[in-house]
Amino acid sequence: MNTENANPVTIVMIEDDEGHARLIERNIRRAGVTNEIVPLASGHAALEYLLGEDESGSVHSKRALLILLDLNLPDMSGVEILQKIKTNAHIKRSPVVVLTTTDDEREIQRCYDQGANVYITKPVNYESFANAIRQLGLFVAVMQVPAAE
Amino acid sequence: MTAQSLGLNTFQSTMLLFAAGALLLLMLVISSFKLSSETEARAAEIAKQRLVRVAARNTSFGLLNAETGQRGFLITGEEIYLEPYYLGAKEARKQLDDLTAQASDPSDLERMAVIAPVVGKKLAEMEQTIALAKSGKRDEALKILASDAGLQYMGALRDNLEAISARADRAVERGLEDLSASAKRLTLTTTIGSLLLASFASLTFYIVANNTGKLQSARQSLQTLTDELEERVKDRTEALTEANEEIQRFAYIVSHDLRAPLVNIMGFTSELETASNKLAGYFTRTALDVDEQTAAGIAVEDIPESIGFIRKSSVKMDGLIGAILKLSREGRRELKRERVQLDDVVETSLASLQHQIEAAGIAVDVEPSLPSVVSDRLALSQVVGNILDNAIKYLAPGRPGAIKITSEESGGRVKLRVTDNGRGIAEKDLTRIFDLFRRAGKPDRPGEGIGLAHVRSLVRVLGGDVTVASKLGEGTTFTVDLPKKMSGQNPSNKEQNA
Numbered sequence: 001m002n003t004e005n006a007n008p009v010t011i012v013m014i015e016d017d018e019g020h021a022r023l024i025e026r027n028i029r030r031a032g033v034t035n036e037i038v039p040l041a042s043g044h045a046a047l048e049y050l051l052g053e054d055e056s057g058s059v060h061s062k063r064a065l066l067i068l069l070d071l072n073l074p075d076m077s078g079v080e081i082l083q084k085i086k087t088n089a090h091i092k093r094s095p096v097v098v099l100t101t102t103d104d105e106r107e108i109q110r111c112y113d114q115g116a117n118v119y120i121t122k123p124v125n126y127e128s129f130a131n132a133i134r135q136l137g138l139f140v141a142v143m144q145v146p147a148a149e
Numbered sequence: 150m151t152a153q154s155l156g157l158n159t160f161q162s163t164m165l166l167f168a169a170g171a172l173l174l175l176m177l178v179i180s181s182f183k184l185s186s187e188t189e190a191r192a193a194e195i196a197k198q199r200l201v202r203v204a205a206r207n208t209s210f211g212l213l214n215a216e217t218g219q220r221g222f223l224i225t226g227e228e229i230y231l232e233p234y235y236l237g238a239k240e241a242r243k244q245l246d247d248l249t250a251q252a253s254d255p256s257d258l259e260r261m262a263v264i265a266p267v268v269g270k271k272l273a274e275m276e277q278t279i280a281l282a283k284s285g286k287r288d289e290a291l292k293i294l295a296s297d298a299g300l301q302y303m304g305a306l307r308d309n310l311e312a313i314s315a316r317a318d319r320a321v322e323r324g325l326e327d328l329s330a331s332a333k334r335l336t337l338t339t340t341i342g343s344l345l346l347a348s349f350a351s352l353t354f355y356i357v358a359n360n361t362g363k364l365q366s367a368r369q370s371l372q373t374l375t376d377e378l379e380e381r382v383k384d385r386t387e388a389l390t391e392a393n394e395e396i397q398r399f400a401y402i403v404s405h406d407l408r409a410p411l412v413n414i415m416g417f418t419s420e421l422e423t424a425s426n427k428l429a430g431y432f433t434r435t436a437l438d439v440d441e442q443t444a445a446g447i448a449v450e451d452i453p454e455s456i457g458f459i460r461k462s463s464v465k466m467d468g469l470i471g472a473i474l475k476l477s478r479e480g481r482r483e484l485k486r487e488r489v490q491l492d493d494v495v496e497t498s499l500a501s502l503q504h505q506i507e508a509a510g511i512a513v514d515v516e517p518s519l520p521s522v523v524s525d526r527l528a529l530s531q532v533v534g535n536i537l538d539n540a541i542k543y544l545a546p547g548r549p550g551a552i553k554i555t556s557e558e559s560g561g562r563v564k565l566r567v568t569d570n571g572r573g574i575a576e577k578d579l580t581r582i583f584d585l586f587r588r589a590g591k592p593d594r595p596g597e598g599i600g601l602a603h604v605r606s607l608v609r610v611l612g613g614d615v616t617v618a619s620k621l622g623e624g625t626t627f628t629v630d631l632p633k634k635m636s637g638q639n640p641s642n643k644e645q646n647a
Contacts, residue, residue, distance in 0.1 A: 017409055017413065019417065020413065023417070023420075072405075072409065101412065122412055124415055124467045125464075126415045126416045126418070126419035129412065130416075
């Protein structure tokens with residue numbers, strides 16, 4: 001847990017499905033993760049938050065972000081957001097966890113090619129789903145996230 | 150063309166013209182032959198008349214020479230005159246023989262009848278006088294000479310011989326005229342015939358050239374039509390391919406998007422279950438009155454039951470969505486063209502089902518050396534595997550299973566047949582077994598109704614077709630009809646992100 005950290009990690013959750021967002025949040029909390037979670041329901045909202053008003057990403061300077069990204073967004077492709085994150089000088093080092101329903105191999109490959117750090121398929125089976133998210137929570141608790149420059 | 154008005158086609162009219170030309174040529178040859186043999190006969194006749202004339206003249210000369218010699222000898226008594234006499238007499242005799250041999254004209258023959266004895270008499274007279282003179286009776290010889298007899302003989306002979314000669318002359322002249330006329334006829338016939346032949350040849354040439362031209366243009370327009378048709382087939386195929394891709398995209402997106410709400414349904418159902426379990430424990434512990442016991446009953450039984458149904462249905466729905474997703478993904482998979490031995494495919498499929506085959510005691514008979522095809526190995530394996538799986542799964546009760554695999558190759562296509570002696574399929578079910586989520590017969594075996602739908606979609610992607618023939622209770626035959634060489638064009642390999 002990063003509670004003692006001077007710059008606690010902010011979890012940015014880009015997920016258009018409210019239910020999914022809620023289930024993810026509940027299970028992360030159940031894993032004992034207390035970090036701030038910023039829910040964003042659309043691609044535009046996500047980019048606005050991540051890049052800031054000046055669209056440079058400097059708004060997150062010195063902050064540590066962990067980004068949870070759903071690929072199926074109504075307004076743009078998650079891959080596009082992934083590209084913007086990974087090509088931005090300030091936030092490119094923030095770990096990105098792609099969390100989506102797609103289990104298409106090519107899609108998974110594409111995400112890793114674009115610099116995704118972890119790819120998780122949301123299982124329809126809730127036990128597996130809850131399990132996966134809780135494990136992600138545990139993962140978040142122990143991982144070192146670099147601050148944005 | 151008049152030939153066309155007669156209802157003849159190009160080939161027939163051309164052949165007719167050729168036949169007419171050949172007939173004309175034959176007639177020309179025959180008449181030339183006839184005319185030339187006629188000419189030859191005339192020439193022979195002329196030659197003969199000439200011989201007659203020459204013989205008549207020479208007989209006359211011979212006699213004159215002989216007479217001159219005789220007279221010279223009688224007058225001078227010099228022996229040198231005897232030589233012309235002998236030569237002349239000899240010549241006259243020879244020529245008279247020739248004349249007799251050659252003469253055939255009736256008037257000639259008449260004259261010859263007169264001439265022949267007179268010549269004899271004249272020669273005899275001359276011989277007699279010569280003989281007399283030699284034996285010294287010159288006076289007697291001169292007396293004979295002085296009589297007019299010899300003169301008369303000569304006169305008669307000259308007249309007749311000249312007449313023959315004149316007649317022969319006229320005959321020769323006439324013959325030459327005839328000869329010239331028949332030569333002219335020959336020339337004329339040849340000229341006309343040649344002209345006719347030439348015009349026939351030109352006409353034939355014209356028709357042939359004309360028809361060849363027509364044929365050429367017909368072929369060109371046929372080619373154009375074929376090209377257009379090919380173009381149209383290509384367009385249609387493209388449109389179909391596009392439509393097919395759209396359907397697959399649609400299926401993919403739909404099934405994919407259906408999953409997202411399902412995650413919520415199942416997720417919150419589980420959350421609800423956890424919550425209701427806690428509530429149920431609480432109510433059971435604290436229920437005091439009837440109302441609270443009823444509530445406890447609801448929490449313990451009704452809510453978990455409802456949740457159980459929701460969960461079960463969701464799981465089922467997930468299975469269905471998964472199947473659609475699998476099918477659409479299979480359709481979108483990039484096919485790999487390679488040479489595939491059907492032997493290998495069948496063998497591998499049988500090997501993976503070996504356990505079930507042995508457990509059920511099924512006899513499998515595979516035709517030796519099945520053909521090879523150029524196709525996608527993975528898809529073929531799935532097709533054969535699914536069909537064999539069904540054959541093993543749906544045995545007829547109380548009958549040991551027997552599966553036979555045969556093939557047939559014709560016209561660039563290969564048919565692979567899998568025949569079983571299983572429980573069979575009712576006729577009314579024959580079409581629906583290929584539909585997604587549809588099954589036939591008693592649902593006493595596990596299955597979701599996906600296998601054959603998958604088989605059909607795979608076989609179609611490979612450019613083939615799958616058909617079924619079956620008799621309920623007796624067995625089923627599945628026939629997979631594949632192109633020997635799958636076309637290089639891949640109907641559904643577009644990149645797709647969902």
